Amino acid sequence: MIASLLATPVNTGKLVVPHIRYLSILPPMIMIGGAVLLLALASLVSRPLRVRVGTWGTVLISGTALGISLWQWTDVGDHGAHTYVAHAVVMDGFSVLITMLISAAMLVTALVADGYLNREGVEGSEFYVLALVSASGAMLMGMANDLIIVFLGLEILSIALYVLTAYNHRRGASGEAALKYFLLGGFSSAIFVYGIALTYGATGSTNLTQIADFLAKNVLLTDGLLLAGVSLLLVGFGFKVAAVPFHMWTPDVYQGAPSPVTGFMAAVAKAGAFAALLRVLLSSFGVISSDWRPIIFGMAVLSLVLGSVLALRQRDVKRMLAYSSINHAGFILLGVESARASGVSASLYYLFAYTFMTIGSFAIVTVLGREGDGDHDLTRYRGLARRQPVLALAFAVLLLAQAGAPFTTGLWAKLQVVFAAISGGSVPLAVIAMVTAVIAGYFYLRVAVLMYAGGDDARADAPQPAGSPEPHAMISFASPEGAHANVTTINDELLMTGEAPAPFGEDLPSVLPVPALTGVAIGLCVGVTVVFGVWPSPLVDFAHQASLLFLG
Amino acid sequence: MDQYLPILLLGLLGLGFTVFSLVSSAILAPRKKPSAAKLSPYECGIVPNREPPQRFPVRFYLVSMIFIIFDIEIVFLYPWAVVFHQIATFGLIEVIVFAAVVFVSFLYLISNGALTWGPPKTLQSGLPARTSDSTISRISAARPEPGEAA
C-alpha cells in the first residue's frame, strides 16, 4: 500500500509488439470479418436481405476459410508447427484439420439452412452472421494455445448457439430449449472459468505451453489446487461435448433447436470442444495424465452406455439422434482417454466422420420435419423408401455409417478409437465401446427398417397440400395465404398441388420437397461418408499426419 | 493504518446520508395513509378488475444492451490510452480494428430501430383476434404508414 503512494512515472520507451503471422489466424479472421461484412450489408440496405444472399455469402466465406486452411496445411508441412501471435495461438496439423472441418461444416450447414429459412419464412442474415461467428469461435478453440483464448472461443461459440437455438420465433419449443441451453451453458462456462483461475493459481500461467513447462519442471507434492482446476475444466468441456454426467441439456436442446442448427451444433460444438479438450489435456496436462485418465474413462463409459441405452427408448428422431450423439461423444472420449498420438488421430478422424454423418442426418430430418419443423416422430419415417427412395437411401446410409457399418467412414472411425483404447491399455473400455456399438446399431437399424419395410401403414395417407395451415400452436397467427406464398416460392416443380385440403392434425406423410441446395448438402455428406469409407487411406493418413504435427 | 481513515470517513458519510434520508422522510412525509380508493388507477370511474400491466417496451432492453457493449469497449480503450505512446501505430491499428467491428453492431442496432422512439409501431402485429375492446383501443393509436419503418 505504501508503494502505491510513491507514484513512479510510466515506463517509457517502445513496447515490443508481438509479431503477427496472419496466415495462422486467417481462417477465423475471415469468418468473423465475413460475418461483420454481412451484418453491415444487412444493416445498410433498407429491406431485409434475401436468404439467398446470406447463403451464398456464407458459402463463399467458409469456402475461402477452407482454402486458406489448405494453404496452412502445406505451410505446416513445410515449416512445422509453431505458436504465433505472442504464443496465443498455435498452427499445427491438428489445428489446421479442425479449422478445415469447421469450415466444411459451416459450408454444408449454410446449404441446409437456405431451404429451411425459405420454408419457415424467417429472416436469414442474422442466422448466417451468428453461425459464422459461432464457427469462428470453434476454430479459436481448435487453435488456442492459451486458456483465455479457449474460453473466448467457447463463449463466442456458445452464445451464438444459444441465440441460434431460439432463432425460429414461431416454435415455443425453440425458446424453451434455448433457455435451458443458456442457463446450463452459462453455469458450465462459469465453472470452466473457475477452473482456469485455479489452474492459473496452481501453475502461474494460462498459456498451455507454459503450463506444460511448469508441470514438467516442478514436481507438485500436494497438487489439490491443480487437480481441482483440471477437474473444473473437464466439467466445462464435458458440458460442451455432451459427455454423460453433463449431458442433461442435449436431448431437449437438440429436439427444440431448428434442425439445421441442431446439425451445426452437434458437429461444430463437438469439434471445437473436443479439439480444445485434446490440446489442453495432452499438451498441458500430459504429465499428469494418470490423474485425469480415470475421469475421462468414467465419462466415456457413462456416455457410451447411457447414450446408447436411452436412445432405444426415444420416439422422436431428433431426440434419438441426440442420445446417439452422446454415444458418439463417448467413442471420441476413447481416443482422448488413450492419451497418445494414435488416440489423437483416432479422435480427429472420428470427429471428421461424425461431422458429415450428423450434418447430413439433420439435413434429412430438416426436410422431413415439414413446415414448422415439429414433425419428427418415428412413425413419419414409416414407408419413406416408397415415397422418397433417394432420401430414404441417403438417410439409411448415414444411419448405418453412424452405426459403424462397413464401407462407411463410421466403421473406420470406430475401429480407430477402439484400437487406440486398446493400445492405451484400456481394454475394458474398448469392450464396453464395442458392446454399446451393437446396442446403438439396433436403433439405427430400426429407423432404416421402418423406412424400408413399414410401407403398408402409409397407404391410406393422403398427401398434405401446400396451403393447409400448420397444426403447430405457435404458428396460429400466420395466415394460410402467407404460408402458401412461402412454400410455392421454394420449389414449384417439386410441389404437390391440386389435392383436396385435409383435415387438421391428421397423420399425413407425403412427398416432401427437397430444396436443391439441401439436396446438394445431403449429397456431399453421403458422398464423403461413403467415398472415404470405401477408400479410407487418404483421410486416415491425413488425421495421422495431423496428429504427428501436433505441437505437444 | 491511517490510510484507512478516509475510507472509514467515507463509510460514515454514506451511513449518515442513509440515516438522514430515512429519518427525514419519516419526519416530513404526510402522516395519513392513503386510502385504497386513492391508490387505485383512474379508469374513467370504472373500478379496474385487474392490475394494469406494468411493462417496459423491449427497446429499453436494447438501449441498455448498447450501453453495456460500448461500456465494455471503453473499458478496453482506457488501458490503450495509457500505453498509447509506447505502442504507437500498432496499438492504434489494433484498436481501430476492434472499434470498427464493434461499430458494425451499432449500425445493426440503428437499422433495427433500437434507437427509434415514438409511437409503438408494431403493436398490431402481436395482437390477438380483433374484438370490440381492441378496436376501441386501437382507434386512439394511429396506424403507422408502411414507409415509416426504419
Add this chain to the structure above:
Amino acid sequence: MLHTTLLLASTRPALPDILVFAASAAVILVGAVGVVTSRNPVHAALSLVMTLFGVAVLFIEQEADFLAAVQIIVYAGAIVVLFLFVIMFLGVDRSEDVEVEPLGGQRPLAYILLGITLAGILAMAATSHWVTGAHQVVGPIQGHITASSSSPSGEVAQLGKQLFTTYLFAFEATAALLVIAVVGAVVLARRPPVPQDSESERAEGKLSS
C-alpha cells in the same frame, strides 16, 4: 475466494488488510445469500449489487484498482441495470412461487450436495498446504513489473501492455463476442415477423416495440 485467502495467507497480511478482507467477505456472502433467498426479484438484483461491491473492495485490497473500477462501472452499474430492466419487462410485482417443485426431492438433494461440496472444500483447505505456481506471479500480471511501480497508473499501463502483447489476440476476439451479444439481443428481442402484410410489414417486424 479460496485462492484469495491463500494468497493473503502466504504474504502475511497486516491487520487492516485482514479486517477489510473480512468485512468485504461478509458483504459478499450476505449479498450472495440475499440473491438466492429474496422473494422480490428487485431485492435479489440489489443484493447482487452488494456482492459485486464487495468483490470490488477485494480487488482494491489486491491493488487491482482498475479492475475494481471496472467491476463497479460495468457490473454494478450496467449489468445490474440490465437485470433490472429485464425484471421490469416481466413484471416487478410478480414474485415466483418457489414452493412448487417440478421434480420431487430436488431440494433436499441440492442441500446434501451443497453440504458435501462445502465440507470437501473446507477439508481440503484445512488439511493440505496447496502448492501454487503463484510465487512467480505475485503482484501485477506476469511479473514483468517491480514492486515500486505498482502505482494506480502503472497498473493500468501494465494492463495495457499485456493487452496489446500477450493478450492481443484475445483482445481482438472480444470484438466478435461483443458483436454476437448485440445481434443475439436484437434477434431475441424482436417480434416474430408477420407474414400476412407482405414485405413492408416484415421490415417493420424487425423493429422491436
